[in-house]
Amino acid sequence: MEVDKGKGEAEETRKVAEADRDTVTLKSSDGKLFEVSKEAAARLSTVLAGMIAGGSIDDNGTDLKQIGSEALENVVDYCNKHANSIPSAALISSSISFNTAPFKEPEEWERKFVDRLSHDALFDLVEAANFLGMERLLDVTCHKISEMMKGKSPDQIREVFNIKNDYTKEELEEIRQELAWAFYDD
């Protein structure tokens, strides 16, 4: 125990050093460790901000059991990239006042960031962002998913998202009849 305690003290000092370096360590469900800037984590994630403020950040890696390593890697990647692009983020938000866009339109780098994700990774990232309370990342990922739906026919949407058609043939016909103009080019 003594040894452990000593180890704990050593950890304590290291923690102070780490606090100086402004990073936090996150641990995925499968035990991988990731390091992310404390400032960016607190700014982008309400959950992490609460943890940092409440002192519940574990230096050995704060356990995030619900998030897989791939998703967490993307989260950390996003935080780091976001930290590097604050000026343009401010610029975008200033242009929103007259832009009636539903979400704050993703910036170029955010667009690229979600574009390179696979289908599964994207949905995992949505879940992770939701769990961590990262509103902006949630906006960006959900925006990407709705972009994937736009301009597609119901069949194409089912194919893209692997959705099972749970309507009967008669119901589908009824649905198409109700608003026939929306299906005119199918």
Place this chain on the structure above:
Amino acid sequence: MGKQGTRRNKSKPRAKQRRQLPSLPTSVHDLPDELLDRVLLGLGSPLDLIRAAATCRRWRRAIADESFLGRSHDLHGAPRVAGHYYPHLCPRRRPAVADAGRPFSLVFLPVPPAEADRPRRTYYYYSSPRRSRIRHNRCREIIDSRGSLLLLTNEPWREHIDRRRWSPDFIVCEPVSQRYQGILRPVDLSDLPMLGAFLLDGGGRGGNTMSNFRVLSVFYEHDRPRYQFGTPRARSIHLAGRSGGRVYWGIEDGTMLVLDESTLRFSVLTFPAQMQGTYRRTSFRVIGGAVAGEDGVRVVRVHGEDLEVFGQLPDSGEWVMEKSVGLRDAMARLPGWDWDCQFRCFPVRIVTAGNTFVVLTPAEKTWLFSLELETMEVEQEHERNRHVGTSYPCALPWPPVLRACVHRGCNAAGADGAMLRRPRYTVLRLRCCPAGCCDRTQSVNLEVYARAAAGAFWS
């Protein structure tokens, strides 16, 4: 120290790892409802929403939810304008849509119904120079649009009538859903000149669809027994424009008649001396503010060789000239301008005016060009310069009505029933007294006419 190593080896392949965690979601099915809502809220267009709602039951439930549709409307606003209708386009003189796709065609509208049971008087004005101009376009004409709805006049073919002496029947239609509703004119008022007819919000929750509209037509009754010199005649009252929930008519004696669309009350407005004139539509229009979504009122007019824009100062409400441009110089900058006729082509006439532009033509020959009010630059490339007349914007219907395969009790049907009982057609009869006060109005709504003339609606 080993930790540092572990932390840094991000680049290790871990593609297979998530497969060991079957609890993790991998598809849109596993998103919780609030995230699904969030994704679906990104779909702004009613078209995308309707198609998404046809993929599976869960999505349809989410989209058909009234609070979801409300939030979507708050986020995206009303559906964007999908296209414009222009007059004079198609071969059979039906109004046609010029810049939108197939769902906006008007070919579904029936020909006007036979009028055998209703004697129809025809007015000819042989002395009127206007007759020759009216003849070609009297049959069916778009006179207003609102959201996804159009208001058309409905006349028998080739009947020569003076718009100001004969009130037409109407058709309200929604081109995309191919639904329409005919409205017969009130028989007892049909010899009164009509000052205008407008589509208004029905005041219900139905958005801009066929279940939520009102038609307002304004008739002018010249007070014959008390006629005196100075009472304006109908033909000296010109519809100047609509802005910020008000309709403006200019009377040639220099006053403006203003109708508030929500209260249906008339008032009289007098512009400062520098803005007064005959208020003819060819030289004077009331338009909206420069900033979209604001209720400002501006006036654009052709005065001599200048085009002038007037606006109100925000604090004092005083009218001042905002901009002015010399049309002779501006037109000379247009490519293809015919130098030979430049001196006899004044005055220039206003063809149509929007909040951001004015379409003009020289008086002596039709040669359309438009002026952007923001920059005061002239141009000829825009589609609007190819049609003589007002363009009417049309949008997709909102909200999408998703009834099929959605179980939501009897609420929807109840709301619809209540909607049908609202008066759909309001007639305002404006009497002008010799003194010039225009406040004696009479409002008659649908129920009265439904009793007076059975079958006042047809469809």
